[in-house]
Amino acid sequence: MSERVRILLELADDDLVVGWRDSEWTGIAPTLEEDVAFSSIAQNEIGHARAAYELAAAELGTTADELAFDRAPEEYRCSPLVELRLLDWAHTIARRCLYEEADRARIEALMASDDPELASLARKIDREEAYHRMHAELWAERLRDEPRFQQALAELRPYVDGDRSSRTAEFRQLWDEMTSVRRSEPGAEW
Amino acid sequence: MVSAGEVWTALGEIADPEIPVISLVELGVVRDVDVEGDRVSVTLTPTFLGCPALDAMRRALEAKIVSLGGEPVVTVERGDAWTSDRITPAGREKLRAAGFAPPAPRDTSAPRLVQLQANRCRCPYCGSSETRLENLFGPTPCRSIRYCESCRQPFEQFKTL
Numbered sequence: 001m002s003e004r005v006r007i008l009l010e011l012a013d014d015d016l017v018v019g020w021r022d023s024e025w026t027g028i029a030p031t032l033e034e035d036v037a038f039s040s041i042a043q044n045e046i047g048h049a050r051a052a053y054e055l056a057a058a059e060l061g062t063t064a065d066e067l068a069f070d071r072a073p074e075e076y077r078c079s080p081l082v083e084l085r086l087l088d089w090a091h092t093i094a095r096r097c098l099y100e101e102a103d104r105a106r107i108e109a110l111m112a113s114d115d116p117e118l119a120s121l122a123r124k125i126d127r128e129e130a131y132h133r134m135h136a137e138l139w140a141e142r143l144r145d146e147p148r149f150q151q152a153l154a155e156l157r158p159y160v161d162g163d164r165s166s167r168t169a170e171f172r173q174l175w176d177e178m179t180s181v182r183r184s185e186p187g188a189e190w
Numbered sequence: 191m192v193s194a195g196e197v198w199t200a201l202g203e204i205a206d207p208e209i210p211v212i213s214l215v216e217l218g219v220v221r222d223v224d225v226e227g228d229r230v231s232v233t234l235t236p237t238f239l240g241c242p243a244l245d246a247m248r249r250a251l252e253a254k255i256v257s258l259g260g261e262p263v264v265t266v267e268r269g270d271a272w273t274s275d276r277i278t279p280a281g282r283e284k285l286r287a288a289g290f291a292p293p294a295p296r297d298t299s300a301p302r303l304v305q306l307q308a309n310r311c312r313c314p315y316c317g318s319s320e321t322r323l324e325n326l327f328g329p330t331p332c333r334s335i336r337y338c339e340s341c342r343q344p345f346e347q348f349k350t351l
Contacts, residue, residue: 033325036335040240040327047240047331051268120269127270127351128238130300131326137303138326 004115005056006077009067010164011106012052013078016068017171018099019045020178021082030089041096041132048125055117065189069182073167073175080162083171093139094152100136102160103129192258197223197230200258204250207243208330211288214247218276221267230260235272237351238331274332274351286314291336291347301350306334313338314345321345 001009023042029035053064060067081099086092107129110122143149167175181188201223202215214220221233232251236244248264255262274293277285282292291314294301306326310319318340325335333346 033327036325036329037327040331043242044238044240044331047236047238051239054268117269120271123270124239124268127273127300128240128331131349134301134303134306135326 005059008052008056010077012049013076014082015045015049017078018082019049020174037135044128051121069179073172077164079164080168081156081159083168085170090148091152093143094149094156097136097140098156098160100133192225192260194223194225197225200254204254207246211284212281216278216281219272221271228261229263230255231263233265233267235267237272239268240331274348285348289314289345291345293348293350296350311347313341315343316341
């Protein structure tokens with residue numbers, strides 16, 4: 001696997017999985033505004049995943065759908081931060097804040113890449129992420145003095161640079177759910 | 191054989207699937223048209239990468255080219271070609287008339303929260319600038335929700351990208 005494919009798959013796997021996790025709030029977020037925000041952010045993250053999978057797929061001679069849904073769980077390279085199934089709002093917002101911070105550093109590095117396709121995609125993603133960052137900023141400010149939020153940040157921070165080579169039990173469950181359509185109907189398209 | 195100009199005119203008749211008052215050409219997502227014999231190549235640039243209407247747009251472009259007797263090759267360009275500044279002046283007017291505030295022009299730096307919160311974007315219904323940001327996110331990735339304090343009407347604003 002080339003270095004370029006490795007970078008693209010880490011980015012795409014992170015965005016696909018965080019998008020899937022964020023979408024778990026659709027319909028049950030604490031306010032209507034956040035229901036809309038999380039659904040929209042999730043949709044966008046999955047759009048970023050798709051674009052990155054497509055670049056990787058062109059190099060590997062496969063398709064974005066096959067990379068997203070036809071790999072075995074151990075082949076994914078996402079960060080453990082995005083794999084966690086978080087059921088409370090303080091942790092969910094803490095993950096959004098930590099994820100945006102880490103993703104920003106990665107996207108900024110890619111914008112400076114010599115590879116024109118990578119740099120162009122990174123610039124596009126960066127512009128869209130500006131809205132996700134504003135959302136995280138708004139919540140970080142609102143919850144700044146809330147002990148549960150500070151505790152969630154401290155608890156989740158070590159996961160940011162966690163081991164990408166092994167999968168958590170929570171990821172296995174997510175993988176089952178995420179790939180169920182393709183496994184029951186190989187090659188399914190939407 | 192169809193000319194590139196005829197293709198542009200025909201594509202200008204395709205309504206955006208989510209905001210049908212504006213055409214795909216006015217939205218600025220049709221980047222390039224190239225005609226070689228029967229083959230008509232079109233480059234489509236998504237507004238947001240997560241735009242769920244992208245496949246519908248691609249199919250609409252293909253169907254239109256087929257109706258002109260061409261053989262369509264639609265390529266989706268996912269780089270940073272599209273910005274909200276690509277919406278044409280006519281397109282912006284149509285958005286406003288349909289109750290969507292058009293995007294503010296793109297600055298050199300990314301939009302910031304304080305700007306969006308302070309931005310006195312005009313209400314597309316009554317023209318008042320007494321409006322506030324209600325939610326950064328809206329029904330599709332490209333829209334935010336604002337509220338007009340003067341006519342008490344919530345409205346959508348196309349995001350600056």
